[in-house]
Amino acid sequence: MRELVKVFRALSDETRIRILKVLLERECCVCEIMQALDISQSRASRNLGILEGAGFVKSRREGLWMVYAIDEQAMNSYVAALIEVLRGSLVNEEIILWDRERLSRAVRVGPRAIRK
Amino acid sequence: MRELVKVFRALSDETRIRILKVLLERECCVCEIMQALDISQSRASRNLGILEGAGFVKSRREGLWMVYAIDEQAMNSYVAALIEVLRGSLVNEEIILWDRERLSRAVRVGPRAIRK
DNA sequence: AGACTATATGCACATTTTCGCATATAGTGT
């Protein structure tokens, strides 16, 4: 039960839904998420952590970067079904399209270089 | 997007998940929900309202009682898929079994008569 | 009408959540 609540809670936030929609396009490091959603570094990192804790996302280190990706084999629980729901949702939502657009221009370079 | 967040937020609370699991058994008036979950009247009413606002539940008046039920024809959006996820979840969760047990003994009589 | 019932809701309060800022941590390369 606690687990199920955690899973839904992870999805009950616009930032995290946007992150998942971006990760459904392709895996990203934190700085790419920052650029795609145009949000701060701590906000990106924290919300990625919440998604990981809920089982939607896995991470691996790649040099300096932490690469986050949808955890496809996390088919254990309800997570897989919810990812499918998300995959079919918000297909024409404006902000999602913008995020995707910015993602396509994002580069794997850190927050220091982005200078906000 | 706002709608989707509202839907997930409605599920991100243990009380509301318990209510939905009870309503998946059968439709209930507010006082039956109170008895099944052993919670206060305002808590039952408010959370039912949230579930209704998110589209999971519909209500009809039946004399003094408001009867709430899973909104089966709200199959328009993600709601249907999420209800299916819930239907298959928590099948052996202790608290859910308790709720069901208390539901089976619940009577359609108001909070006044229940005397807590 | 008035008495009674079931449900909704305003208010206050405690708890939780989200986020920015600054700093800590971890890895790279000299």
Next chain:
DNA sequence: ACACTATATGCGAAAATGTGCATATAGTCT
């Protein structure tokens, strides 16, 4: 070792959330 980079995290403030209490609302019945 040191300088530099990307990410994680402690802390504090603002906002949102969940709940109980009391009361309002809506319906029934005599």
